[in-house]
Amino acid sequence: MLELILMAVFCGKLRELLQAKGRSAFAYQLALVGLWMFVEPVLLTLLCAALIFTLGSAGEQLVLFAYVAAIFGALTTSLIVFAAAMAAPPSRMPPTA
Numbered sequence: 001m002l003e004l005i006l007m008a009v010f011c012g013k014l015r016e017l018l019q020a021k022g023r024s025a026f027a028y029q030l031a032l033v034g035l036w037m038f039v040e041p042v043l044l045t046l047l048c049a050a051l052i053f054t055l056g057s058a059g060e061q062l063v064l065f066a067y068v069a070a071i072f073g074a075l076t077t078s079l080i081v082f083a084a085a086m087a088a089p090p091s092r093m094p095p096t097a
Helices: 002-020 026-061 063-087
Strands: none
Touching (some): 002 026, 002 063, 026 063
């Protein structure tokens, strides 16, 4: 649930940032959701599988670690998208009202 709240807040912040530059936020919001929902879970699933494979039954005790790693991965993907949005130049067209 925390992930969904953070995603909604971050999408709103992206919209504010890019509207101030006169740009559409849709592509950046789509990238944020795509990275957060599809890329990040796959990478963390592989990480957790590797931990369980190498640590055996002791790896099953790392459920809290998996949750913290998921939050960290989500924040990392958000930073990537925000860095791209901040690097985007302002639109040459005047903003529409």
